């Protein structure tokens with residue numbers, strides 16, 4: 001999970017008060033999300049009954065975290081944008097780019113707000129009740145408020161000066177006027193509008209406005225109510241399995257912000273540091289471990305980069321090799337449980353009627369995950385220094401001390417897996433248990449996080465990133481809805497099965513397409529938009545849905561390193577203060593090695609399917 | 618021609634889908650230019666609650682859904698479904714439906730929907746990990762309750778069941794992980810979802826019917842000329858009858874198919890039936906007014922009394 005990196009602006013006065021209120025709000029809600037499911041497990045064990053409506057309440061909490069976190073992300077200029085251009089351009093050109101792209105993003109967000117108002121107004125006729133007699137449209141009113149706040153904040157951050165903001169304001173007014181009053185039919189306006197959206201995206205508009213804008217424009221062009229976009233957003237954000245995403249992310253944040261990185265590096269270093277290529281092994285393993293909890297390589301590179309780089313340099317790795325290894329290792333954990341992309345794939349694929357569960361995806365990813373790690377290690381060892389003058393000897397006592405001091409963190413995956421497969425918790429409850437465990441360990445056992453001084457900040461960071469991601473997820477599904485509404489998946493199946501008759505040929509085509517997708521699209525958006533198209537195709541060619549999912553995610557893992565839109569490149573460039581071009585060059589060999597991994601995973605299905613099928617018997 | 622999009626959970630190429638396709642063909646040739654009906658099967662446009670919402674915003678114009686979804690428009694339809702052991706035969710279900718349909722249709726019309734046909738998919742039965750004959754056998758197992766309905770959870774726990782609220786998406790994995798042991802389901806879904814793999818026992822007790830209807834939004838319906846409306850209604854009525862007949866037949870076939878794959882079916886003994894009826898009756902005071910509007914509950918009971926008085930000499 002990741003965001004374009006910039007420093008949040010400093011504020012004073014009433015804006016500071018508002019900021020603190022938002023931060024405290026999101027912290028409280030995330031804490032309740034963590035506590036309620038844990039309480040539910042306890043009550044079920046002791047009283048044979050849970051809290052009435054608890055799962056329903058937790059679902060609504062996800063919506064609140066999404067709205068608050070999204071508003072916070074907009075406030076702190078942390079909405080995920082994928083344009084590489086903003087990092088290479090400077091001066092007046094950059095100012096103009098930012099004004100235009102943010103103003104256009106504000107227009108799109110304002111229309112998302114309008115669509116939400118229409119949605120809530122229509123929903124007043126529904127008899128649906130959330131819990132305790134609360135009508136669902138009361139809760140849904142959060143959507144227009146959230147989009148409204150984000151629109152205002154996008155405008156505000158379009159420039160640092162009032163003059164710039166005036167220019168942005170005029171631009172916004174012009175765009176709105178064109179959309180509303182120019183006497184051309186929506187059908188004819190569709191393509192110019194999409195073109196403008198593409199330009200704004202390249203110039204740096206946030207990802208969610210690209211997808212949300214596309215969905216709005218396409219529905220509008222078809223004459224379908226634009227309320228379909230917020231409706232879909234609402235139904236995804238309140239999906240019963242979705243709370244797993246903020247909860248596992250929270251566990252990852254406690255881990256990353258506590259002292260886990262030093263302790264884990266020490267463990268792996270004492271175990272593998274002395275063998276040839278040891279530091280490469282340490283890097284790959286620690287990164288994989290971290291990413292599987294944080295859900296994306298961004299946090300891993302930021303949290304571990306500073307600790308691991310010195311280890312590699314001290315072991316006489318060339319700087320370029322070290323940079324390539326760290327950048328590439330950032331995404332290694334994507335295929336290990338409980339990584340978020342696995343969860344999201346299971347949710348979206350089962351909505352598309354694939355017989356698949358989160359647990360099956362978790363099991364399916366384990367061996368392919370190790371294949372990717374092994375390949376990374378292999379390259380790291382091969383590219384490492386050939387002779388080390390004095391080889392350190394394995395120090396059994398140091399290894400034991402390191403393992404012992406990190407024991408609680410090393411147990412985290414065990415806690416997560418036992419909760420998931422132990423039969424006493426739903427996936428959401430297992431995620432809550434994991435978050436609770438990470439919180440307890442970092443705050444009360446290691447005391448790396450002070451309860452009142454550090455914890456709220458850590459939870460707010462998590463809420464901000466989750467808010468940014470949920471924004472993307474919701475509107476991306478709105479875009480998918482358009483595809484389904486236009487019956488694109490059916491047509492795609494008919495077309496592909498007509499053109500291709502062999503499963504292997506299909507897999508080759510799939511690899512080519514997915515590498516392109518991975519190079520261009522952000523992973524979460526890719527899952528939501530591409531998976532509903534992919535699932536019926538996989539079914540038509542008789543591909544196991546677990547295998548299809550792992551192929552998809554392995555390709556996306558590659559996409560983290562692939563230009564033009566490689567998030568790891570962006571993060572490494574920021575963390576190690578190196579130009580993009582240099583990072584790209586450094587990561588090329590790793591990209592090649594990981595590509596071999598993707599091919600193995602694609603063409604040797606048992607790597608994926610053996611474990612889940614073994615354990616389902 | 619006028620375009621209507623219809624959403625449903627029924628699987629593509631299943632028998633109800635075939636009936637709907639036939640209906641779509643007839644609608645295309647309806648007088649007044651015909652109607653172009655697009656079908657969205659398998660819940661591709663969302664679950665039942667989602668589909669109702671999509672009709673409210675006008676993205677969908679029609680849906681074939683069960684009472685669970687219909688209740689989000691007007692909860693009086695629960696009288697045809699959320700009534701455990703109230704109906705004894707499918708003939709009784711037919712009789713009551715014919716008597717109350719005008720009232721239900723009026724209430725749905727007030728909320729903006731026209732009912733094209735009513736239908737059902739037979740009975741909901743109880744599938745469980747360990748055999749269930751008496752209520753006490755079920756009380757020892759963890760029972761699935763749909764998380765979307767907190768009221769039924771309250772009622773089920775009140776009569777002594779270990780209810781575990783889950784989303785429908787978590788059923789299969791819940792069974793595999795022993796989070797739940799038992800689940801009430803129509804046999805058709807138990808077969809399709811391979812529930813019989815883990816819940817290998819079925820009690821042959823007709824717990825409740827699975828009722829539903831095909832509804833269309835008045836925003837599009839009221840604009841059609843009345844001769845078109847009449848033609849559409851006629852073919853819809855036919856489709857509804859086909860779907861009902863076919864679904865009832867497939868209910869028996871599904872059970873037989875599952876028996877071949879290891880499902881054990883337990884016939885209800887008279888002693889067990891007495892206990893089940895006693896248990897169900899103890900929930901009626903809470904269901905009446907809680908899940909089902911009181912006047913609808915009373916009306917159903919009244920109608921059934923009448924029906925049985927005539928039937929039994």
Ligand code: NA
Nearest residue numbers: 518519559565
């Ligand atoms: Na990429």
Ligand code: NA
Nearest residue numbers: 240426783784
């Ligand atoms: Na759940």
